[in-house]
Amino acid sequence: MKENKGRLFILSGPSGAGKSTVICEVLKRNPSLHFSVSYTTRPPRPEERDGAQYYFVNRSDFEAMIARNEFLEYTEYVGNYYGTSRPKMEAYLNAGTDVLLDIEVRGASNVRAKIPEAVSIFFLPPSFVELERRLRARNTDHEEKIAKRLQTAREEYEKARCYDYIVVNSDVNAAAREVEAIITAERCKMANRLYLIKEE
Amino acid sequence: MKENKGRLFILSGPSGAGKSTVICEVLKRNPSLHFSVSYTTRPPRPEERDGAQYYFVNRSDFEAMIARNEFLEYTEYVGNYYGTSRPKMEAYLNAGTDVLLDIEVRGASNVRAKIPEAVSIFFLPPSFVELERRLRARNTDHEEKIAKRLQTAREEYEKARCYDYIVVNSDVNAAAREVEAIITAERCKMANRLYLIKEE
Numbered sequence: 001m002k003e004n005k006g007r008l009f010i011l012s013g014p015s016g017a018g019k020s021t022v023i024c025e026v027l028k029r030n031p032s033l034h035f036s037v038s039y040t041t042r043p044p045r046p047e048e049r050d051g052a053q054y055y056f057v058n059r060s061d062f063e064a065m066i067a068r069n070e071f072l073e074y075t076e077y078v079g080n081y082y083g084t085s086r087p088k089m090e091a092y093l094n095a096g097t098d099v100l101l102d103i104e105v106r107g108a109s110n111v112r113a114k115i116p117e118a119v120s121i122f123f124l125p126p127s128f129v130e131l132e133r134r135l136r137a138r139n140t141d142h143e144e145k146i147a148k149r150l151q152t153a154r155e156e157y158e159k160a161r162c163y164d165y166i167v168v169n170s171d172v173n174a175a176a177r178e179v180e181a182i183i184t185a186e187r188c189k190m191a192n193r194l195y196l197i198k199e200e
Numbered sequence: 201m202k203e204n205k206g207r208l209f210i211l212s213g214p215s216g217a218g219k220s221t222v223i224c225e226v227l228k229r230n231p232s233l234h235f236s237v238s239y240t241t242r243p244p245r246p247e248e249r250d251g252a253q254y255y256f257v258n259r260s261d262f263e264a265m266i267a268r269n270e271f272l273e274y275t276e277y278v279g280n281y282y283g284t285s286r287p288k289m290e291a292y293l294n295a296g297t298d299v300l301l302d303i304e305v306r307g308a309s310n311v312r313a314k315i316p317e318a319v320s321i322f323f324l325p326p327s328f329v330e331l332e333r334r335l336r337a338r339n340t341d342h343e344e345k346i347a348k349r350l351q352t353a354r355e356e357y358e359k360a361r362c363y364d365y366i367v368v369n370s371d372v373n374a375a376a377r378e379v380e381a382i383i384t385a386e387r388c389k390m391a392n393r394l395y396l397i398k399e400e
Binding site for chain 1: 321377378381385389
């Protein structure tokens with residue numbers, strides 16, 4: 001029954017919009033939400049654990065999953081696969097759990113095509129000036145890479161039009177509260193509560 | 201510009217759904233919201249003040265306002281007029297203030313026809329059993345009147361389908377938080393934040 005199903009929230013935004021920090025905050029404050037962990041063939045970084053940031057699998061396992069049609073979407077990027085498991089996602093949604101999926105713009109578009117009722121949120125940094133400052137503050141990227149990221153961000157901004165909601169991350173707490181409000185409001189949508197009327 | 205305009209929130213629900221209490225709580229916690237006060241020709245009750253629950257006007261003044269097309273909607277009920285002032289409402293919306301309008305189902309439908317971008321919320325009591333209990337707990341109504349109210353409520357339930365959101369008032373604080381979440385989420389809607397992308 002629709003009323004018992006969870007909702008999928010797609011979260012995208014340009015690198016440097018502080019999306020991950022906001023998602024962490026939302027998850028910390030709402031333990032009933034499930035964060036969808038992607039599969040990848042890229043090697044884990046020192047601080048990463050299997051099942052936390054990603055499920056780390058080898059190429060042949062990943063390709064076997066492709067063959068079994070187990071990905072809601074997947075992509076190859078700089079020689080590595082990244083994908084979202086369909087059975088895992090469906091198990092949570094069917095159990096009535098709301099799921100957050102952090103995914104880039106193109107992947108989001110593929111997921112939206114398969115789960116049209118998914119709710120999508122696009123994160124924006126307060127401004128381009130601020131985005132540039134944040135990218136430089138990381139101090140890990142070369143100038144050329146920063147320029148390329150800013151160009152990509154400009155292109156991604158345009159994609160915000162395809163999303164249901166826009167959250168501006170000028171403050172992590174305020175942005176987290178907006179995401180929580182969107183999740184709550186979606187639960188209150190008439191179509192999601194029609195069963196209350198029918199039951200009476 | 202659209203981004204600076206306030207949003208109108210239409211709030212309806214059967215008598216006994218506790219709507220007024222929830223609205224009071226929301227207004228207390230969000231002083232930046234404006235509560236739209238209706239005009240009426242019915243005499244004020246002892247506890248009512250002009251400009252708080254209603255603007256109390258006489259019949260000829262009300263009819264002069266009708267003639268000047270100053271009502272967004274109005275109705276006559278048990279010999280008294282009730283109406284929503286259009287210029288007052290527009291002044292707040294144009295100033296960027298979000299407005300709450302407490303109005304019965306038919307009036308809501310008229311307002312929605314004139315302001316299609318209005319966001320509408322329907323309040324439900326937790327259940328009919330609870331609604332009946334609340335109506336009896338008031339201890340002010342005759343049996344016949346209670347039966348009539350319950351019948352009206354049943355009919356109004358069906359109208360919930362025309363609303364954007366449904367808020368179930370099993371707990372005043374929880375219901376107020378849902379209303380606040382809806383207001384916040386509506387501000388985050390892509391169309392309401394497109395100006396952020398254009399500005400960049």
